[in-house]
Amino acid sequence: MGADRIAQAFAACAKEGRAAFVGYLMADDPTPDISLGNIQALAAAGADVIELGAPFTDPMADGVAIQKAAQRALAAGGSLSGTLEIARRFRIVNTSTPLIVMGYANPIHRMGFSEFARRAAEAGVDGVITVDLPPEEDAPLRTELARNGLAVIRLATPTTTEGRMARVADGAAGFVYYVSVAGVTGAGVGAEADIAAGVNRARKASNLPVAVGFGVRTPDQAAVFARIADGVVVGSALVEEVRAAVESGQPESSVNRISVVAEALSNAISSARTLRSVH
Amino acid sequence: MTAAPRPNTWSQWPDANGRFGEFGGRYVAETLMPLVLDLEAEYARAKADPAFDAEFQDLLKNYVGRPSPMYFAERLTEHFGGAKIYFKREELNHTGAHKINNCVGQVLLARRMGKTRIIAETGAGQHGVATATVCARFGLPCVVFMGETDVERQKPNVFRMRLLGAEVMPVSSGTGTLKDAMNEALRDWVTNVANTFYVIGTVAGPHPYPMLVRDFQSVIGREAKQQILEAEGRLPDALVACIGGGSNAIGLFHPFLEDEGVRMIGVEASGFGVETGKHAASLSGGQPGILHGNRTYLLQDENGQITDAHSISAGLDYPGIGPEHSFLHETGRAEYRTCTDAEALEAFQLCSRLEGIIPALESAHALARTGEIAKELGPDGLIVVNLSGRGDKDIFSVAKHLGMEI
Numbered sequence A: 001m002g003a004d005r006i007a008q009a010f011a012a013c014a015k016e017g018r019a020a021f022v023g024y025l026m027a028d029d030p031t032p033d034i035s036l037g038n039i040q041a042l043a044a045a046g047a048d049v050i051e052l053g054a055p056f057t058d059p060m061a062d063g064v065a066i067q068k069a070a071q072r073a074l075a076a077g078g079s080l081s082g083t084l085e086i087a088r089r090f091r092i093v094n095t096s097t098p099l100i101v102m103g104y105a106n107p108i109h110r111m112g113f114s115e116f117a118r119r120a121a122e123a124g125v126d127g128v129i130t131v132d133l134p135p136e137e138d139a140p141l142r143t144e145l146a147r148n149g150l151a152v153i154r155l156a157t158p159t160t161t162e163g164r165m166a167r168v169a170d171g172a173a174g175f176v177y178y179v180s181v182a183g184v185t186g187a188g189v190g191a192e193a194d195i196a197a198g199v200n201r202a203r204k205a206s207n208l209p210v211a212v213g214f215g216v217r218t219p220d221q222a223a224v225f226a227r228i229a230d231g232v233v234v235g236s237a238l239v240e241e242v243r244a245a246v247e248s249g250q251p252e253s254s255v256n257r258i259s260v261v262a263e264a265l266s267n268a269i270s271s272a273r274t275l276r277s278v279h
Numbered sequence B: 001m002t003a004a005p006r007p008n009t010w011s012q013w014p015d016a017n018g019r020f021g022e023f024g025g026r027y028v029a030e031t032l033m034p035l036v037l038d039l040e041a042e043y044a045r046a047k048a049d050p051a052f053d054a055e056f057q058d059l060l061k062n063y064v065g066r067p068s069p070m071y072f073a074e075r076l077t078e079h080f081g082g083a084k085i086y087f088k089r090e091e092l093n094h095t096g097a098h099k100i101n102n103c104v105g106q107v108l109l110a111r112r113m114g115k116t117r118i119i120a121e122t123g124a125g126q127h128g129v130a131t132a133t134v135c136a137r138f139g140l141p142c143v144v145f146m147g148e149t150d151v152e153r154q155k156p157n158v159f160r161m162r163l164l165g166a167e168v169m170p171v172s173s174g175t176g177t178l179k180d181a182m183n184e185a186l187r188d189w190v191t192n193v194a195n196t197f198y199v200i201g202t203v204a205g206p207h208p209y210p211m212l213v214r215d216f217q218s219v220i221g222r223e224a225k226q227q228i229l230e231a232e233g234r235l236p237d238a239l240v241a242c243i244g245g246g247s248n249a250i251g252l253f254h255p256f257l258e259d260e261g262v263r264m265i266g267v268e269a270s271g272f273g274v275e276t277g278k279h280a281a282s283l284s285g286g287q288p289g290i291l292h293g294n295r296t297y298l299l300q301d302e303n304g305q306i307t308d309a310h311s312i313s314a315g316l317d318y319p320g321i322g323p324e325h326s327f328l329h330e331t332g333r334a335e336y337r338t339c340t341d342a343e344a345l346e347a348f349q350l351c352s353r354l355e356g357i358i359p360a361l362e363s364a365h366a367l368a369r370t371g372e373i374a375k376e377l378g379p380d381g382l383i384v385v386n387l388s389g390r391g392d393k394d395i396f397s398v399a400k401h402l403g404m405e406i
């Protein structure tokens, strides 16, 4: 449960000598039922951890792909409550894959930090990433989450200096999410050497696993990051499959599309360090 | 013996964490956090550097045209038949509004920090024009984010910005208004952290912005205090200003905060009326929340989604308000009233006819509440209204609302 489920997932990957595949999808995109099908497909295709985006009207850290996903979700009646409902339904059929809610502060603030923490725990959520709650501002939420056994997952970025990394690590739980590039989600990807240096800064400051995200789109890119970090986060590339399905007029086809893309990513991440083929 | 703790003063805020009571703070993504901490440190050094202030004052005087006059609005006073009404004439500043005071200050800070590219958000285009102007003056490339809807309704200002050499980026995300422009500016900033300085146009954003914008705008209140003492030999009974994010209001109010006898009245835009849900009155019709870097009153639904603001005035069309105003509201130090689109249109025409001054639609919101305040105070009363900008930019949309062709 909670932070423990996250730790177990990363430990299992480490034991297999591979990085964890962390997949992101927006809750309620394009509808609650299809969204649930999509995250189940993502888990079945090999995602070790799932990040469930909570839609927000003003996602200022997100690029166009996730902005549009949030708008589709909101148009379908999505909300933070809806996100927790997706989590609850997922937990009924899957008790092993950690679920992280990723979103913005205002919907959580509006629900109330303690109410949110209680309901998230009840729904089977294990950790929370709040993009606009930096370490300096997350204490009120962190306290409530900790009371319910949930992890606050902190972001570290290329602008997080060695000195500041200690601040990020202090109070972090689950894993450290290293943002590969100064930018919004779905933007270009940073240089490999810079990312490796950033991951090392994070590792020096924290004993938690370090996952790298932002800008990872292809299996080849995922493989590169899988050699550097303990986990690889893919978001926009998966969300784009939902967009393509919606635009094709067959939104339910997103389940198959996500299975295909996620399997390729999962295989690339699993085999990245062994360099030999699975067969 | 230990000294008694210093009593709280109104002007001591924000605290070390950038808070005004429960409002403010630094709610930004980690990528931006080191930058806002840097900005805070650099601003503290600039404030302690007499050379910085000397350059700021010189530009305010010779480039902006300060001090702006304090004008006795005799016919408006007569018309309302109550307190004496003075205008603090920010509309006479270079570029036609108070916005440039802040732009000069922030661009000087950017230069001090070695930043080589300026970005800004704008609603009515006044802040965009002011930023583009100061950037032209200093040879800095300038990118202004502006919602698509606003690009359409503020064409003259879009042209002005381009004439001044700025790049205007129409923003189509969300509803294409000021909040979306601010989101896009934040996205640009997070992507171009090394060389870019974000010039925020009002007392919003993460700490230290609400503080430094206020400090740069406080020249309004400092001048006003001296001018009204010279003209009337006493402090005013009330200060009145319109509120978009709240920069012209806090600029006027702040130097008077310790003068307990001076009432402060901010006027929010209530569009079609607060009860219709189509308005921009964050204090009168919103709840505390977190957006664009600070905790403050916001227009939002029961799920914490930000709702669209509406005002006839693009400069007031924002679903939030500066955190210091939320604080002054909750503590009761300042009062906040509202003004509808229709009332603003009426005041716009009244001021034009009676005083020969065409006010900005934003400022017309403050003027619309001035009559009743003048009556409340009676003939012995004394009011200073912030005439934050001139209305040339608004003549097209006003004509349309009045059903006239130009």
Ligand SMILES: Cc1ncc(COP(=O)(O)O)c(C=O)c1O
Binding pocket: B097, B098, B099, B123, B124, B125, B126, B127, B201, B202, B203, B242, B243, B244, B245, B246, B247, B248, B249, B314, B315, B316, B360, B362, B363, B388, B389, B390
């Ligand atoms: C003339 C004028 N007054 C007021 C405002 C509102 O901003 P603030 O509340 O920050 O003064 C604007 C904004 O564009 C403006 O142009």
